[in-house]
């Protein structure tokens with residue numbers, strides 16, 4: 098497994114589309130037989146097939162063996178092309194396609210104004226008013242947000258929640274990929290009805306069942322690692338924020354909070370909190386890290402609960418990563434993409450000067466080189482190695498432990514580490530990309546990266 | 549007249565359900581506590597310096613369209629408004645009655661549009677807009693906020709956009725506009741969530757709600773210019789921020805974090821924003837800084853600047869020019885706030901054969917009373933807003949033209965109300981309207 102213990106989420110709780118390697122957490126790696134070092138051309142050219150009016154951006158399967166894209170056919174219908182085949186069915190719209198780690202290709206499709214999901218070209222039996230926000234996890238279930246008859250909730254493998262709501266957003270998935278949660282609006286709200294709003298219309302529904310209590314606002318529900326309890330940011334009044342766990346708010350309130358996360362070892366909940374104009378970290382409502390930061394967000398626990406990490410700003414305009422409240426000596430105007438090693442003892446992050454001159458920082462040490470763009474770091478299963486996809490003057494490559502791959506792609510996907518070995522020897526990294534029009538997979542070894 | 553003799557606001561009190569409700573729950577102790585927390589804990593040296601250096605010289609009076617529109621009534625002057633609100637709070641240490649807070653809220657939310665014109669006229673550079681923003685902050689923390697703008701702030705917090713647009717409604721608008729636009733440009737596509745695109749295009753929620761044609765037009769312009777762009781399918785697409793104007797800085801920060809994180813997640817090079825001024829201010833200047841960034845974690849480009857780029861780089865070619873005479877309204881938030889007056893003129897002149905400047909113009913142009921939150925306070929305050937815009941109406945009328953180019957959503961709302969109320973017989977246009985009308989569309993069916 099790779100990367101952090103926390104499901105990466107945006108501030109508003111939309112789980113990020115899991116990057117390939119990240120989504121692979123707990124999932125089988127590509128067949129070991131595919132780990133033979135060297136280059137394999139999957140498609141010498143992925144130019145549009147005859148009769149296709151256009152082809153959208155390609156995507157590659159996690160094992161790098163297949164390439165797919167949304168295509169518009171001669172009859173104006175849309176479908177998915179996979180390698181040189183197309184799905185039988187055509188639709189009015191196809192979007193958000195993605196390969197699941199098990200190789201299935203899913204996409205949201207619309208026909209005659211009704212929406213559903215297609216998995217390897219087979220649509221779910223029913224259609225809905227709208228489907229969006231596709232999610233998937235280790236259990237292999239395909240999950241999405243659904244609207245039917247202007248009622249909102251989530252849908253799992255074609256089965257909507259029994260109860261749907263006035264609205265739903267901030268969709269979340271349990272770590273095992275079996276349970277679902279979302280912020281739901283349980284009470285209708287009239288125009289400019291600020292009194293009802295202030296009394297609380299939002300809750301969290303877990304597998305469709307709402308907490309027994311409403312709040313003024315709720316954001317970023319997150320499951321614990323037992324796939325059981327759910328914590329979320331809540332606002333009790335215009336100026337009182339806290340965290341609620343299974344609907345029960347912490348006794349303490351704060352002027353603001355950010356996304357909570359569960360300590361995998363104890364089940365305690367940590368969340369960044371604001372106090373006296375600075376940010377710190379609270380544990381079950383009590384200040385754990387002194388509120389001395391100008392910012393503190395994206396908290397993540399090590400799996401053993403020994404370390405708590407976050408992105409922090411010790412000085413105004415100067416960001417870094419802190420472990421157990423101790424910032425790295427490195428700082429930059431922007432720090433993003435905090436990722437933990439599988440044991441949570443190490444961390445990697447990206448730093449930028451306002452979205453330019455990206456740098457990779459691992460354990461507080463900056464790798465050589467600055468890049469036009471960088472993607473979320475990926476830890477090897479053993480936790481000793483880090484690979485990062487980067488872009489420089491229009492070409493994309495991969496860095497391994499700070500060393501650039503000798504080749505480059507026009508477009509790349511996130512690297513995937515091979516299975517762990519006891520001593521880290523024989524380590525291989527799957528690199529996937531398009532080069533000179535050809536879709537390629539490379540199994541690279543450390544020798545393939547420049548010294 | 550001594551400043552303390554001003555009694556204007558008591559005489560022009562306007563009933564607002566949430567101001568009434570908010571004030572009824574106040575105590576003098578709570579007011580004092582919140583005033584101290586904001587003036588000492590949040591505002592710091594800048595406020596103290598302003599308070600100590602304001603000479604009460606009144607030079608700012610002629611800068612404010614409210615004051616000009618009310619025949620120089622000093623209670624509408626910038627210093628008069630500060631005197632009745634923040635200076636009084638500082639002088640008394642916050643020991644004021646709940647009823648005083650009503651008047652202060654009415655002044656701060658509805659008689660100052662935070663346009664920052666007066667800062668250009670003050671010999672010591674006092675920014676009344678900043679001071680009025682702090683009064684709003686106190687009012688927010690006291691729960692005394694006009695109903696309609698509070699409702700908009702609630703929308704932001706519940707849906708991460710300004711207009712209660714649900715996730716699927718946003719997507720539906722994009723799919724619908726893409727379909728519509730394909731009637732004109734068969735190969736057009738609105739690319740959702742395209743990772744690594746050159747820019748993320750963000751808009752304000754009235755576009756999917758009421759003005760979907762603007763999404764259509766933007767899609768046609770970008771498609772025909774051949775640029776690499778994307779729009780997000782999830783929250784983060786709306787760049788607007790009425791929380792900045794209610795004084796709810798925590799929600800403002802949450803909105804801006806959502807917006808920037810969406811751009812970071814999609815790994816775009818920059819964010820191009822639609823034609824909105826206040827949203828630009830929230831992302832370019834205010835919300836980003838509240839979050840602890842000195843600048844912008846992802847570069848922000850307003851449409852005026854982006855259109856200028858498309859035209860100067862030849863990515864858009866014009867098939868014709870707009871022939872009717874036009875005048876240019878300078879939106880406060882992108883002109884005084886960003887200095888885009890030259891680029892706005894270059895784009896307008898490229899598109900229009902006859903441009904008549906307003907007087908005064910550029911950074912001295914008068915505010916339309918919309919992009920600072922006043923218009924969002926809703927119907928109860930529409931009359932006072934329009935009365936405060938008589939100067940703007942006179943300025944518009946003096947141009948003698950019928951078309952006002954205004955690259956800002958709120959300005960359109962404010963100007964349209966002024967035009968209607970003062971029967972000016974004018975109409976407003978976005979730059980996007982003109983570009984869409986005048987450009988070559990080689991991909992058209």
Ligand code: SF4
Pocket residue numbers: 611612613614625626629659660661662663664665666667676677680915
């Ligand atoms: S409306 Fe504008 S000019 Fe008048 S006081 Fe406010 S910021 Fe100054």
Ligand code: SF4
Pocket residue numbers: 601602603604605606607608609626627669670671672673674
């Ligand atoms: S011009 Fe400046 S110093 Fe003079 S009264 Fe106005 S704010 Fe005060």
